[in-house]
Amino acid sequence: GYSQLPRSVHGLTGAPEWPAIRAQLPDLKxxxxxxxxxxxxxxxxxAKEHGATSVLxxxxxxxxLSRAKSETHDDAIEYEVSDLEQLALPKTVYDFAYSSLAFHYIKDFNKLVATIFQxxxxxxxxxxxxxxxxxMAPTSPAWSNDDEGQRIWPLNHYSVEGERKTDWFAKGVIKHHRTLGTTLNTLITNGFEIRHVQEWAPTREQVSQYPELLEEIDRPMMLLVSAQKR
Amino acid sequence: GYSQLPRSVHGLTGAPEWPAIRAQLPDLKxxxxxxxxxxxxxxxxxAKEHGATSVLxxxxxxxxLSRAKSETHDDAIEYEVSDLEQLALPKTVYDFAYSSLAFHYIKDFNKLVATIFQxxxxxxxxxxxxxxxxxMAPTSPAWSNDDEGQRIWPLNHYSVEGERKTDWFAKGVIKHHRTLGTTLNTLITNGFEIRHVQEWAPTREQVSQYPELLEEIDRPMMLLVSAQKR
Known part of the structure; x- marks a missing residue:
């Protein structure tokens, strides 16, 4: 299950996109x-180890969260059960917001972004x-080969936004597909300024260490965005 | 050839993306x-008909350009032969810059953006x-069908930036593939603020009038970007 993934076992360093994320982080002091x-x-x-005053x-x-709590021994880090679809937060109190691979499960991204902005x-x-x-887009999201034996990602329905069902670890998990344009415009219309957009791909070094990452060069699996509240 | 395309014969209204572009244009007065x-x-x-003082x-x-000149009867519109790879422009004199389907032929996009910004x-x-x-990305950019008969766009090499050769109207035309992230980051690092990003798709009305546009919903063919000099 999910807890056996490299990123679950080894944490941040088990996620190949972590160096790219880290390069975009502000000083957390x-x-x-x-x-x-x-x-x-x-x-x-x-974040706490790198200078943050407090983390929610x-x-x-x-x-x-129960595993998170058992592995955390620091009163400045608080964990709370929260459905991001119904997120309520105090206004104007956070200096940095972070999220890893969670927002594609969110149906109402605009509402969430407005809450984070506030x-x-x-x-x-x-x-x-x-x-x-x-x-996320395709009706059959699985690699195949073309007539010349080239690996291809069978893209379709890119502009059809909305639900996608997958059987990743659990049957019938529902994700919400949005075009890249919609994701960025949602940030912009809520008052964020786009600072960096990265369609993550492994580095040469990563590919030679983990050859299975090579396919990520054929189609990006992850999108990394940095924005700033004006 | 190119001059027989709907967009060449009917101009702006022959380009299905024109309504989307027009919706993003500033007042040109x-x-x-x-x-x-x-x-x-x-x-x-x-632009001139919609209030612009002058157009280059x-x-x-x-x-x-020779056809452009013969169809233009307005001294406030000037045409010049120019290789955008070597573009030189006076500083701080234009109020709006526009380009339609030209920049994917440009190798050094960063240099061009810097010149436009200035x-x-x-x-x-x-x-x-x-x-x-x-x-632009795929090694074989042509529709095919998957095992279930769904139309698919065989995406690969998305993160491999650089030359793409196509035989569109002329043999061996060279285009320069960049990820969407690179295009946006080039604008940002040159001082532009991203205002709108649209991966163009036809409207329902356009699809019922021109059913061949339906495939554009499976994979976007055009990208529309609006940015602003701070």
Missing amino acids: DKRVLDLGCGFGWFSRW GLDLSEKM ALVPGAQFTFTIEHPIF | DKRVLDLGCGFGWFSRW GLDLSEKM ALVPGAQFTFTIEHPIF
Whole structure:
């Protein structure tokens, strides 16, 4: 199950996109940090270790939070069960918001972004990853080969936004596909300024260490976005 | 050839993405406009008719510019042969820059964006379309069907930036593939603020009028970006 994934066992360093995320993070010293979809709390603890004053980690999974709590020994890190679809936060109190691979489960992204925007102080950064829409869109999201034996990703329904059902670890998990344009425009119309957009691909070094990452070069699986509250 | 395309025969209204572009245009009244890759001058004339003070249309093709000139009877519209790879422009003199489906032929996009940024006045808008990277990336960019008979776009090499050769109207035309992230980050690092990102898809009305547009919903062919000089 999910807890056996490299990123669950080894934490941040088990996620190949972590170096790219880390390169986009602001200095966390004296920052009040929001970790949306914190899971086992890997980033919450990392943020605290890197200077954050306080961290609020939110997740829907009580099971994940219970492991997060048992592995965290720091009163400045708080964990709370929270459905991001119904998120309510105090206004203008956080200096940085972070989320890793959670927002593609959210139906009402606009509402969530508005809530996050309100919760941040002016100038605060917001950095998140989601599954890339190219990865989410297809009716049959599985590699195949073309007539010349080239690996291809069978893209279709890219502009058909809405539900996608997958059987990843659990049957019938529902994700919400949005085009890249919609994701960015939602940030912009809510007042965020886009600072960086990265369609994550492994580095040469990563591919030579983990050859299975090569397929990520054919179609991006993850999208990394950094934005800033004006 | 190219001059027989609906967009060449009917101009702006022959381009299905025109309503989407038009919705993103600023009020052109009293604006000095730059039209990069102006072709037959359709947009240059439209801009002047919609209030622009002056328009400079640039294109590499003398043949296209010759038709543009013959169809333009307005001293406030100037056309010049120009290789956008070597573009030089006066500083801080234009109020709006526009380009339709030209920048995917440009190798050094960063240099071009820097030149455009310098040529614009603070607050000026920059709106352009390019071929979408999903459209440009594949080694075999042609529709096929999967085992269930679904139309699919065989995406691969998305993160492999660089040359793509196609035989569109002329043999061996060279285009330059960049990820969407690279295109946006190039604007951002040059000082532009991203205002709108649209992966163009036809409306329901357009599909019922032109059923062949339905495939554009499976994978976007065009990308529309609006940015603003701070």
